[in-house]
Amino acid sequence: MTISRTFIDFFIDRDHVPTTGSTLIPRLGDPVLFTTSGMHPLTPYLEGEPHPLGRRLVGIQRCLRTTDLDEVGDRTHLTVFEMLGSWSLGDYGSSETLKWGYELLTSRFGLDPRRMYVTVFGGDEQVPLDQESLRTWQELGLPIELTTEDNWWSNGPTGPCGPDSEIFVWTGDGDPEGTPTTDDRWVEVWNHVMMRYRRHDDGSLEPLKQQNDWGGGAGKECNIDTGLGLERLTMLLEGKRSVYETSLFEPWMRTIPKLWKLDERSRRIVIDHLRSSIVIVGDGVHPSNTGRGYVLRRLIRRMLTTLWRDDDSRSLSDVPIELFEHTLSHFHQGETVTMIRRILIDEEIRFSNLLDRGRKVLSHERFHKSLDDTDYKYLHDTHGLPRELVDSLR
Numbered sequence: 001m002t003i004s005r006t007f008i009d010f011f012i013d014r015d016h017v018p019t020t021g022s023t024l025i026p027r028l029g030d031p032v033l034f035t036t037s038g039m040h041p042l043t044p045y046l047e048g049e050p051h052p053l054g055r056r057l058v059g060i061q062r063c064l065r066t067t068d069l070d071e072v073g074d075r076t077h078l079t080v081f082e083m084l085g086s087w088s089l090g091d092y093g094s095s096e097t098l099k100w101g102y103e104l105l106t107s108r109f110g111l112d113p114r115r116m117y118v119t120v121f122g123g124d125e126q127v128p129l130d131q132e133s134l135r136t137w138q139e140l141g142l143p144i145e146l147t148t149e150d151n152w153w154s155n156g157p158t159g160p161c162g163p164d165s166e167i168f169v170w171t172g173d174g175d176p177e178g179t180p181t182t183d184d185r186w187v188e189v190w191n192h193v194m195m196r197y198r199r200h201d202d203g204s205l206e207p208l209k210q211q212n213d214w215g216g217g218a219g220k221e222c223n224i225d226t227g228l229g230l231e232r233l234t235m236l237l238e239g240k241r242s243v244y245e246t247s248l249f250e251p252w253m254r255t256i257p258k259l260w261k262l263d264e265r266s267r268r269i270v271i272d273h274l275r276s277s278i279v280i281v282g283d284g285v286h287p288s289n290t291g292r293g294y295v296l297r298r299l300i301r302r303m304l305t306t307l308w309r310d311d312d313s314r315s316l317s318d319v320p321i322e323l324f325e326h327t328l329s330h331f332h333q334g335e336t337v338t339m340i341r342r343i344l345i346d347e348e349i350r351f352s353n354l355l356d357r358g359r360k361v362l363s364h365e366r367f368h369k370s371l372d373d374t375d376y377k378y379l380h381d382t383h384g385l386p387r388e389l390v391d392s393l394r
């Protein structure tokens with residue numbers, strides 16, 4: 001059985017109803033550009049609106065995060081990834097979710113509890129230590145680290161938020177050492193958020209309705225939002241060094257190293273950004289200078305810049321069709337390969353022309369000095385050369 005199926009079935013057996021998940025594009029009127037977390041499409045329900053499927057949900061959600069962009073290229077960070085999630089909409093609290101989390105990881109997925117560590121919210125001036133989570137982990141016998149900022153989850157500066165408890169797994173050789181905050185061989189796999197509050201513009205916190213309605217408060221029924229990164233879990237269960245070496249990336253790692261000789265970090269960046277670009281275009285976004293299209297454009301340009309560092313004859317036209325097909329089929333996207341390839345290759349041509357123009361303009365004597373804001377404005381307004389591109393060409 002696949003990892004996703006095992007996860008979903010585990011929660012169905014505990015009365016959760018599967019949701020279909022959504023695309024990377026949030027619903028109309030949502031202030032964020034992309035879906036960044038599994039809870040995102042559930043925001044109105046965490047805030048109190050009754051969900052048509054009930055109070056216990058489970059699902060898989062594709063997410064896009066560009067906040068960790070500089071970390072992409074390491075073993076575990078991806079821009080587009082899939083989050084396995086379980087939710088309690090005011091139905092149960094931290095003790096249930098953490099015990100189920102422990103049971104699923106150890107009994108079903110076979111992870112060794114001696115290679116696990118958990119973190120718990122230690123309290124700050126607004127919210128007390130998360131006693132219930134602490135007690136639950138103590139009963140289960142796992143080592144615990146208390147933190148504040150690292151154990152507070154919110155989807156943005158305002159809106160639903162709360163303390164969380166994160167489960168880490170040791171990925172180093174030999175016996176575990178240190179703690180999650182002191183040794184990055186502890187990899188976070190599963191975050192359980194006790195979504196108890198709404199943060200207002202002035203920074204104040206209001207307990208969410210579902211916490212009060214159900215006689216909740218700390219330790220009783222509340223909103224629970226959990227997210228388990230599928231690629232990371234696959235890496236751990238398949239015993240691989242990085243997410244790129246898992247079965248999820250098999251066709252990528254079989255073809256890209258043969259096509260382009262790149263160092264490990266560059267290869268990961270190229271694979272990640274290209275795969276994400278396919279998924280984003282597959283969800284209906286086209287490259288542009290604003291909004292979602294600009295996020296996509298930056299990803300494509302970052303990938304091409306990495307690809308052309310040693311050899312500017314490399315082209316997306318050479319990418320095997322199989323990689324497009326594999327990605328679209330994995331993410332259940334209906335767009336055609338021909339259309340997606342065309343959009344990406346057109347963007348490559350546009351970027352290549354822009355770089356040629358940039359080099360020509362910057363070779364002018366006027367720019368053989370350090371540039372000031374007037375120069376950058378002129379280069380942008382007259383020649384369409386963004387500041388970061390100008391800097392990369394000098």
Ligand code: SER
Pocket residue numbers: 036037038039085153191192193225226227228
């Ligand atoms: N919203 C939390 C996260 O993204 C748990 O799903 O980590």
